Amino acid sequence: LPTRAEWNTLFAEVGGGLTAGKVLKSQTGWYNKGSGTDGVGFFALSVGYRDINGIFRDDGIYANFWSTVEFKDNFAYRMCFYYDDESAGLYNFNKINGVSVRCLQDDP
Numbered sequence: 001l002p003t004r005a006e007w008n009t010l011f012a013e014v015g016g017g018l019t020a021g022k023v024l025k026s027q028t029g030w031y032n033k034g035s036g037t038d039g040v041g042f043f044a045l046s047v048g049y050r051d052i053n054g055i056f057r058d059d060g061i062y063a064n065f066w067s068t069v070e071f072k073d074n075f076a077y078r079m080c081f082y083y084d085d086e087s088a089g090l091y092n093f094n095k096i097n098g099v100s101v102r103c104l105q106d107d108p
Helices: 004-013 017-024
Strands: 062-072 075-082 089-094
Touching: 004 017, 004 062, 004 089, 017 075, 062 089
Parallel strands: none
Antiparallel strands: 062 075, 075 089
């Protein structure tokens, strides 16, 4: 899983957090024409999340990806895209919820 620094490096590579959402979101599947350009092949899909009751919510609205960084005991940072926003950022979220992951391969 990416660290906070690795997410921030990705944001910097695509012009910063204010434009990262547009560049990293997939070209289709987002609610109300909220799709992105997928300018670098990241292809963030709007699959929502799984809540504490095991119910999947907000398909088409959100894409969330865990980071390795904990906020406090039951919380960790997730990178979040929202259909109605061209930015992306890291926000804390209760770890009892389920969100997507992106794995990184470390250089040998």
